[in-house]
Amino acid sequence: MGSLNSFTSGRVASDGYLKPTKRNLPDLVVTEPTLHRAASILMKIATQFRDLNHRISVACGESGYTRKVIGDEEGRLKRSSFDVNPWGPALPTLVFIDEIAIGLTIYEQTVDKEMVYLDGKYVPVHEARKLKPGLWDGIRKNRYMVTTGQAPSKRLCLRAYSPYYLVEWTQTWTEHSASLVKQIEDIVQSLIARSQSLAVELAEANRAAAVERARWEAERVIAKATAERLAILKQREAALKELLNTIDSWSAGRRAEAFFDDIIARSTDMEAEARRAILARVEDAKDLLQSPDSLEALMAWISPPAAPPE
The missing domain is CATH 1.20.5 (Single alpha-helices involved in coiled-coils or other helix-helix interfaces)
Structure with a gap:
């Protein structure tokens, strides 16, 4: 919670998402109105895991783990087409369930909204009506072309993912039917169960990688001997x-x-x-x-x- 000042003291993207200059922060990709709630949810999740003798590491600097860029999973964050460099922390936020790590990201989902270009930026139509109600009377409203754009929805999503290069896995919880706070217990239990199967997948992936490395090394030795000959x-x-x-x-x-x-x-x-x-x-x-x-x-x-x- 003490890191929230770093979020609000930084920049704000054109679509309203926070872009702090500091990079070693919790993995929260949100707007300012949802920042405190997102941080509170992450803290409650961390408390649940701590009570079960597991730990969460924010901005984890341990080697062997990578942060997964937000992709096309359910409830994904659809960035503005003009925002080519969305913010993300430099290091992942991880929960360690025994020896298995699972990455966590809390982000604010976007929704399709009618937008209008007003005073140099795109504004939702309902906000534009409040800012300049006179523009929507008579024929002058035709000067402002309404288009569909992505805008923050204030609905939060929790994305869990595999931080291991060899194993691909992502699961997302959204707030379509219930808030994330009400889903925390289910999220924690689901991740604990998933860690067991993830451990099996990771072990198998490591064995396959070892076989591949041995095959590559054998081919490299043969190629080297052939070149020397x-x-x-x-x-x-x-x-x-x-x-x-x-x-x-x-x-x-x-x-x-x-x-x-x-x-x-x-x-x-x-x-x-x-x-x-x-x-x-x-x-x-x-x-x-x-x-x-x-x-x-x-x-x-x-x-x-x-x-x-x-």
Whole structure:
């Protein structure tokens, strides 16, 4: 109850819902006229659970729990189409029934109402008649087009949900036939009973998740081994190609040396001047070719990794 000042000291959305700047607050999505009643209901629910040795944690900071965004469950809160950023607490309000947590949200339901655009905002027709009754006399009323919009109804809804990522579940109590205060005992007993089946569902979901994680891990190990094997094969292929190129270069060098040796041997029968000229050409050709040394070529070659197992 001490947190209500944080709700009323903040902003108000275009549709009348409170948008406090503080985020660590009870999960109440309401207008100011219903704020105190909503907080009172949450306090009475907490008292009932406390008497049964269970607890409610407001703005629960424990890990492993998430707040469920209000969706399309029965009695849902239909926000204005212009309100793209509806308020919600940063942390969930949870009731812990033994070891099982259940999320709680109290929100004000909206209803379809005839609206008219007046002084820069949409106002329910019955309020517009009170504000400017003269506008509804004579032909001037035709200037104000009546449309259907969503407006707060002052009826509260309690939404209970699974705060666990692996289990999807939501149940909503509305005030269509009775106030939430009169339904508290039924709500508490229903949630206690639901916690037992929720525990079973959560255990099964955790087992399924463990199996899925094991399958994923096995696939990841296989994929990693396959990638490593392909990388080794690629390295060995590149090393083989480099070695063959080195051998080809060495073979070409050996053929060139044999070619020069043959010329030198045949030049012995030539006249001295002609022999000097041919030997000079041989030296120039050798400098140009620079035949590789086989030992140096092999030492410069990068050895590949060992062949992977089949």
